[in-house]
Each structure stands twice: as C-alpha cells, then as structure tokens.
Amino acid sequence: MLEKVDAEVLAERERIAARVRDELVAAALPVVAPGLYTVLSQGIEVTIDPFDDDAGGVSVAWRSSARLQSCVLRAVKHNLLDDPVLSHQQVVLEAMLAAITAILVSAGFTVRESRNDYAPFTLEVLAGPGGPPSWGLRKDEVAVANWSAGDGGASANESER
Template sequence: MFERVGAEESAALKKLARRVRDELAAAGLPVVAPELDPVLAGGAEVDIDDGDDAAGGVFVAWQASPRLRACASRAFRLKQLDEPVLRHSSAVGAAMMQAMAQILASAGFSVEDARDEYRPQQLRVLAGPPSGQPPMWAVRDDELELPGWQDGPTGCAG
C-alpha cells in the first residue's frame, strides 16, 4: 500500500519545492506553474513525490517548448529515429538539466541525478540552503531606505 509522508514532512517538501522554483525563476528560467496543462507548459518543472519511501522527494525536470516536444514525439511515433529533432531534443534536455543543477548548487542547494528509471533526465533536490540564509536575490535592508529618512524606517529623527 502507498504510504505518504506525514504533514510536517509534506510541508517541508512543499517549502523546498517553492524555494527551488523561486531560485530557477530568479535565474531567468521559465518555471512551469503547478498543475498547468502540459500542452501549454515549457520550462523548469518542479514536482513533489510525497511517498514515504526512497523514491520520494523534490524533483526538477526540463520541459522543452510544446512545439519541440510535438516534433520529437511525431518523429518517434513515426519511427523516424534518425530524425535530427530527436537528438536535438535530447541535447536540449541534457543541457538544461546541467544548467539547472549548477544554478541550484551555486545558490546552496544539494542536488543529484534522480537515478530513477521513471524519472529520466531529472534532478533530485536533497536539501536547500540553510533556513536562515536569505536567497541571493532577496531585497536587502539598504534597498528599502527612502530619501530623507534620517533614522531608519520609522522616519523619526532625534
């Protein structure tokens, strides 16, 4: 029987997935909105497997544009295995997985190849940066100062 993780672990997985989406979006990558129809989706796709087993966790995949996927699917369906679009589609996926792994690692995430036959060309996110560490792109206090403020955000001068 399929067992799910508890509520606390589920919340932690959701938080980690949100942080991964935010970091990839901050890098300028399109991020697939959860539950968006796959016909419309292209970009980084972050998925949560909330199974209470070794296959559970947060995973990242790359979805090429719907048009490139349709061309590759057509060639495969017609058994045109020498069609250049198949090699190109695979190369795009591999390049984007490598890029996303480097982006996440640079931001302090621990990632690895999913090593799962059901998740080819996907990353498993093992952990995020320490919880007290703000993202690289976070708004800094010095960005919030307004001209004319003398003693900080209260606006009260001595």
C-alpha cells in the same frame, strides 16, 4: 502499497520546491506554474512526490516547447530513430539540466540526477538552503534616507540601530 510522508516532511518538500522555483525565476528561467495544463507548459517543472520511497521528494525537469515535444513524439511514433530531432531533444535536456544544476548548487541546494528509472532527464533536490536568498532585499534597499514617521517617530536610519 506506498505510504505517504507525514505533514511535516511534505511541508518541508513544499518549502524546498518553492525556493527552487524562486531561485530559477531569479535567474530568469521560465518556470511552469503548478497545476498548469500540460499542453501549455514549457520550461522548468518542479514537482513534489508525497510518497515515502527512494524516488520521493522534490523533482525538477525541463519541458521543451510543445512543438519540439510534438516532433519528438512523431519521430518515435513512426519509428524514425535516426531523426535529428531525437538527438537534439537529448542535447537540449542535458544542457538545461546542467544549467539548472549549476544554478541550484550555487544557491545552496543539494541536487543529484534522478534515480527514478521512470523519470529520465530529471533532477532530485535533496535539501535546500535555510537562510535568505542571495537575491533578497537588503536593509539598505528598503530604508529611505532621512525618512521620518511624521509624528516625531524615529527616522528609518535610527530604527535600524
């Protein structure tokens, strides 16, 4: 029987998954909301495996549109292995995972192709960055020039010193 990871490891996986979602949304990619009904979901899906095994951790996959998925399933169901939609879906998955990998590595994540045979076309996020994201607000964006508290308090520029 598979053992679940402890609360501390699970919390770290959740932190990494949240940072992954944030970075990919910052890059203007669609990210599937956790818990969204599968038929309605398309875009990047980030999942957390709570088990303590080699396949565990944070996984990232691309979910094509429901229409493309339906066409792929139809081709497989009818054994139409030469249907162009099958090769097209593979190209889409490979291209999106390459883009996702490049974005996450640039943002400081450690990523690899999944070693889980049951999850092809999936990435594993092994570690995430610890510092603030590159797209985060900076002090000069938050401070308002010559602003004061109105009751004799320090101005925003003085409080940064």
